Amino acid sequence: MSALPLAHDADVRVSPDELITEHAALVRRLARKVHRSASAAIDLEELVQTGMLALVVAARTFVPRGEASFATYATMRVRGAMIDLLRQSATINRGAMRRRKKLKEAEAELERNLGRTPTADEVAGSLGLTATDYRSAVDSAQPVYLKPLDAVYSDRSAWFACTEPNAEERLQREGLRDALAAAIARLPRREALVLQLYFVEELTLEDIGEALDVGAARVCQIKKQALTRLRERLADSWR
Numbered sequence: 671m672s673a674l675p676l677a678h679d680a681d682v683r684v685s686p687d688e689l690i691t692e693h694a695a696l697v698r699r700l701a702r703k704v705h706r707s708a709s710a711a712i713d714l715e716e717l718v719q720t721g722m723l724a725l726v727v728a729a730r731t732f733v734p735r736g737e738a739s740f741a742t743y744a745t746m747r748v749r750g751a752m753i754d755l756l757r758q759s760a761t762i763n764r765g766a767m768r769r770r771k772k773l774k775e776a777e778a779e780l781e782r783n784l785g786r787t788p789t790a791d792e793v794a795g796s797l798g799l800t801a802t803d804y805r806s807a808v809d810s811a812q813p814v815y816l817k818p819l820d821a822v823y824s825d826r827s828a829w830f831a832c833t834e835p836n837a838e839e840r841l842q843r844e845g846l847r848d849a850l851a852a853a854i855a856r857l858p859r860r861e862a863l864v865l866q867l868y869f870v871e872e873l874t875l876e877d878i879g880e881a882l883d884v885g886a887a888r889v890c891q892i893k894k895q896a897l898t899r900l901r902e903r904l905a906d907s908w909r
Contacts, residue, residue: 686726686729686730687729689729689732689740689744690722690725690726690729693725693729693740693741693744694722694725696725696741696744696745696748697718697721697722697724697725697748698718698721700721700745700748700749700752701714701717701718701721701752702714704717704749704752704753704756705717712755712756716755717752717755720751720752720755721748721751721752723751724744724747724748724750724751724752725744725747725748727747728740728743728744728747728748729744732744769807769810769811770811772797773793773797773807773808773811776793776796776797777793779796780792780793780796790804790805790808846904849904850900850904853899853900853903853904854900856903857896857899857900858896860882860892861892861893861895861896861899862896863882864878864882864889864892864893864896865893865896865897867881868889868893874886875889875890875893
Protein backbone atom coordinates (compact mmCIF):
# COMPACT_ATOMS: atom_id res chain seq x y z
CA MET A 671 0.00 0.00 0.00
CA SER A 672 1.48 3.33 -1.04
CA ALA A 673 2.01 5.97 1.60
CA LEU A 674 0.59 9.47 1.56
CA PRO A 675 2.31 12.37 3.31
CA LEU A 676 0.44 14.40 5.90
CA ALA A 677 -0.31 17.89 4.66
CA HIS A 678 0.85 19.45 7.91
CA ASP A 679 4.23 17.68 7.75
CA ALA A 680 5.42 16.91 4.24
CA ASP A 681 8.58 15.22 5.56
CA VAL A 682 6.61 12.50 7.37
CA ARG A 683 4.95 9.86 5.18
CA VAL A 684 1.76 8.41 6.71
CA SER A 685 -0.31 5.56 5.24
CA PRO A 686 -4.07 5.81 4.74
CA ASP A 687 -4.60 3.26 7.51
CA GLU A 688 -2.66 5.45 9.90
CA LEU A 689 -4.67 8.50 8.85
CA ILE A 690 -7.88 6.59 9.53
CA THR A 691 -6.71 5.49 12.98
CA GLU A 692 -5.47 8.98 13.85
CA HIS A 693 -8.74 10.67 12.91
CA ALA A 694 -11.32 8.06 14.01
CA ALA A 695 -12.16 10.12 17.10
CA LEU A 696 -12.92 13.07 14.82
CA VAL A 697 -15.71 11.05 13.17
CA ARG A 698 -17.46 10.35 16.47
CA ARG A 699 -17.21 14.01 17.56
CA LEU A 700 -18.76 15.16 14.31
CA ALA A 701 -21.44 12.45 14.54
CA ARG A 702 -22.48 13.60 18.02
CA LYS A 703 -22.65 17.21 16.86
CA VAL A 704 -24.75 16.36 13.77
CA HIS A 705 -26.92 14.02 15.86
CA ARG A 706 -27.76 16.82 18.31
CA SER A 707 -28.60 19.25 15.52
CA ALA A 708 -30.85 16.67 13.83
CA SER A 709 -32.95 16.16 16.99
CA ALA A 710 -32.20 12.43 16.88
CA ALA A 711 -33.92 12.01 13.53
CA ILE A 712 -31.36 9.30 12.78
CA ASP A 713 -29.35 6.92 14.95
CA LEU A 714 -25.97 8.10 16.20
CA GLU A 715 -24.25 4.85 15.21
CA GLU A 716 -25.59 5.16 11.68
CA LEU A 717 -24.00 8.57 11.45
CA VAL A 718 -20.73 7.16 12.81
CA GLN A 719 -20.72 4.36 10.24
CA THR A 720 -21.39 6.81 7.44
CA GLY A 721 -18.64 9.08 8.75
CA MET A 722 -16.13 6.23 8.96
CA LEU A 723 -16.79 5.28 5.36
CA ALA A 724 -16.25 8.90 4.34
CA LEU A 725 -13.02 8.97 6.38
CA VAL A 726 -11.71 5.87 4.59
CA VAL A 727 -12.44 7.44 1.21
CA ALA A 728 -10.87 10.71 2.32
CA ALA A 729 -7.68 8.94 3.54
CA ARG A 730 -7.29 7.12 0.25
CA THR A 731 -7.98 10.11 -1.99
CA PHE A 732 -6.31 12.94 -0.07
CA VAL A 733 -3.55 14.66 -2.00
CA PRO A 734 -1.56 17.16 0.11
CA ARG A 735 -1.12 20.46 -1.67
CA GLY A 736 -0.01 22.61 1.22
CA GLU A 737 -3.39 24.37 1.27
CA ALA A 738 -5.19 22.45 4.03
CA SER A 739 -4.36 19.70 6.51
CA PHE A 740 -5.86 16.24 6.26
CA ALA A 741 -7.93 17.00 9.38
CA THR A 742 -9.57 19.92 7.59
CA TYR A 743 -10.17 17.88 4.46
CA ALA A 744 -11.54 14.91 6.41
CA THR A 745 -13.83 17.12 8.49
CA MET A 746 -15.36 18.53 5.33
CA ARG A 747 -15.83 15.11 3.72
CA VAL A 748 -17.15 13.37 6.85
CA ARG A 749 -19.57 16.11 7.82
CA GLY A 750 -20.79 16.36 4.22
CA ALA A 751 -21.49 12.62 4.13
CA MET A 752 -23.49 12.82 7.36
CA ILE A 753 -25.53 15.76 6.12
CA ASP A 754 -26.20 13.91 2.85
CA LEU A 755 -27.41 10.92 4.86
CA LEU A 756 -29.86 13.10 6.74
CA ARG A 757 -31.17 14.61 3.54
CA GLN A 758 -31.40 11.38 1.56
CA SER A 759 -32.63 9.02 4.25
CA ALA A 760 -35.71 10.85 5.46
CA THR A 761 -38.06 13.76 5.23
CA ILE A 762 -39.56 14.21 8.68
CA ASN A 763 -41.13 17.22 10.38
CA ARG A 764 -40.23 18.47 13.84
CA GLY A 765 -43.34 17.01 15.46
CA ALA A 766 -42.47 13.57 14.13
CA MET A 767 -38.89 14.02 15.31
CA ARG A 768 -40.09 14.75 18.84
CA ARG A 769 -42.39 11.71 18.82
CA ARG A 770 -39.60 9.49 17.54
CA LYS A 771 -37.21 10.76 20.20
CA LYS A 772 -39.79 10.18 22.94
CA LEU A 773 -40.42 6.62 21.74
CA LYS A 774 -36.72 5.84 21.63
CA GLU A 775 -36.18 7.25 25.12
CA ALA A 776 -39.03 5.11 26.48
CA GLU A 777 -37.58 2.01 24.81
CA ALA A 778 -34.09 2.73 26.13
CA GLU A 779 -35.32 3.26 29.70
CA LEU A 780 -37.32 0.01 29.65
CA GLU A 781 -34.36 -1.87 28.22
CA ARG A 782 -32.15 -0.62 31.07
CA ASN A 783 -34.76 -1.58 33.66
CA LEU A 784 -35.65 -4.97 32.17
CA GLY A 785 -32.22 -5.97 30.96
CA ARG A 786 -33.66 -6.93 27.59
CA THR A 787 -35.38 -5.44 24.58
CA PRO A 788 -38.96 -4.42 25.60
CA THR A 789 -42.00 -5.56 23.68
CA ALA A 790 -44.29 -3.12 21.89
CA ASP A 791 -46.99 -3.65 24.54
CA GLU A 792 -44.51 -2.82 27.31
CA VAL A 793 -43.43 0.39 25.60
CA ALA A 794 -47.05 1.34 24.97
CA GLY A 795 -47.88 0.73 28.64
CA SER A 796 -44.98 2.85 29.85
CA LEU A 797 -46.28 5.73 27.71
CA GLY A 798 -49.89 5.24 28.79
CA LEU A 799 -50.97 4.35 25.25
CA THR A 800 -53.21 1.64 23.91
CA ALA A 801 -51.69 -0.79 21.40
CA THR A 802 -53.51 0.98 18.57
CA ASP A 803 -52.41 4.45 19.66
CA TYR A 804 -48.83 3.22 20.10
CA ARG A 805 -48.76 1.78 16.59
CA SER A 806 -50.15 5.05 15.22
CA ALA A 807 -47.46 6.98 17.09
CA VAL A 808 -44.74 4.70 15.70
CA ASP A 809 -46.08 5.00 12.15
CA SER A 810 -46.39 8.79 12.34
CA ALA A 811 -42.79 9.08 13.57
CA GLN A 812 -41.33 7.09 10.71
CA PRO A 813 -39.30 8.97 8.13
CA VAL A 814 -40.28 8.95 4.48
CA TYR A 815 -37.38 7.44 2.57
CA LEU A 816 -36.39 9.06 -0.67
CA LYS A 817 -34.41 7.70 -3.59
CA PRO A 818 -33.16 9.46 -6.71
CA LEU A 819 -35.57 9.01 -9.59
CA ASP A 820 -32.82 7.51 -11.76
CA ALA A 821 -32.31 4.75 -9.16
CA VAL A 822 -35.90 3.51 -9.27
CA TYR A 823 -37.08 4.35 -12.80
CA SER A 824 -37.94 1.47 -15.09
CA ASP A 825 -39.82 1.38 -18.38
CA ARG A 826 -41.50 -1.81 -17.16
CA SER A 827 -42.65 -0.35 -13.85
CA ALA A 828 -46.38 0.33 -13.46
CA TRP A 829 -45.49 3.39 -11.37
CA PHE A 830 -44.05 5.09 -14.45
CA ALA A 831 -46.53 3.80 -16.99
CA CYS A 832 -48.17 6.49 -19.07
CA THR A 833 -51.91 6.56 -18.47
CA GLU A 834 -52.63 9.17 -21.12
CA PRO A 835 -54.18 7.85 -24.35
CA ASN A 836 -52.00 8.01 -27.42
CA ALA A 837 -52.86 10.12 -30.46
CA GLU A 838 -54.85 7.36 -32.16
CA GLU A 839 -56.88 6.65 -29.02
CA ARG A 840 -57.60 10.36 -28.55
CA LEU A 841 -58.84 10.65 -32.11
CA GLN A 842 -61.07 7.62 -31.65
CA ARG A 843 -62.49 9.03 -28.43
CA GLU A 844 -63.09 12.42 -29.96
CA GLY A 845 -64.78 10.81 -32.93
CA LEU A 846 -66.99 8.69 -30.68
CA ARG A 847 -67.86 11.72 -28.55
CA ASP A 848 -68.86 13.76 -31.60
CA ALA A 849 -70.91 10.88 -32.98
CA LEU A 850 -72.61 10.37 -29.61
CA ALA A 851 -73.44 14.07 -29.31
CA ALA A 852 -74.92 14.07 -32.80
CA ALA A 853 -76.97 10.93 -32.06
CA ILE A 854 -78.33 12.39 -28.82
CA ALA A 855 -79.30 15.61 -30.60
CA ARG A 856 -81.48 13.58 -32.97
CA LEU A 857 -83.36 11.81 -30.14
CA PRO A 858 -86.93 12.78 -29.26
CA ARG A 859 -86.89 15.52 -26.62
CA ARG A 860 -88.25 13.34 -23.82
CA GLU A 861 -85.75 10.53 -24.46
CA ALA A 862 -82.83 12.96 -24.48
CA LEU A 863 -84.11 14.51 -21.25
CA VAL A 864 -84.36 11.13 -19.52
CA LEU A 865 -80.79 10.27 -20.50
CA GLN A 866 -79.61 13.67 -19.25
CA LEU A 867 -81.35 13.29 -15.89
CA TYR A 868 -80.30 9.66 -15.42
CA PHE A 869 -76.67 9.66 -16.57
CA VAL A 870 -75.59 13.27 -15.99
CA GLU A 871 -77.74 14.46 -13.09
CA GLU A 872 -77.71 10.92 -11.61
CA LEU A 873 -81.38 11.01 -10.61
CA THR A 874 -83.24 7.78 -9.83
CA LEU A 875 -85.99 6.48 -12.06
CA GLU A 876 -88.52 7.48 -9.40
CA ASP A 877 -87.19 11.05 -9.24
CA ILE A 878 -87.27 11.36 -13.01
CA GLY A 879 -90.81 9.98 -13.04
CA GLU A 880 -91.94 12.64 -10.59
CA ALA A 881 -90.33 15.35 -12.72
CA LEU A 882 -92.06 14.08 -15.88
CA ASP A 883 -95.30 13.11 -14.10
CA VAL A 884 -95.02 9.45 -15.16
CA GLY A 885 -94.26 6.21 -13.35
CA ALA A 886 -90.79 4.78 -12.84
CA ALA A 887 -91.63 1.87 -15.14
CA ARG A 888 -92.44 4.32 -17.95
CA VAL A 889 -89.15 6.16 -17.36
CA CYS A 890 -87.30 2.84 -17.59
CA GLN A 891 -89.06 2.14 -20.91
CA ILE A 892 -88.15 5.58 -22.28
CA LYS A 893 -84.52 5.12 -21.24
CA LYS A 894 -84.36 1.73 -22.92
CA GLN A 895 -85.83 3.15 -26.14
CA ALA A 896 -83.33 6.01 -26.12
CA LEU A 897 -80.35 3.68 -25.61
CA THR A 898 -81.56 1.41 -28.41
CA ARG A 899 -81.79 4.36 -30.79
CA LEU A 900 -78.28 5.50 -29.79
CA ARG A 901 -76.76 2.06 -30.40
CA GLU A 902 -78.36 1.84 -33.83
CA ARG A 903 -77.29 5.34 -34.88
CA LEU A 904 -73.75 4.90 -33.56
CA ALA A 905 -73.46 1.59 -35.37
CA ASP A 906 -74.57 3.28 -38.61
CA SER A 907 -72.10 6.16 -38.17
CA TRP A 908 -69.12 3.80 -37.67
CA ARG A 909 -69.81 1.58 -40.67
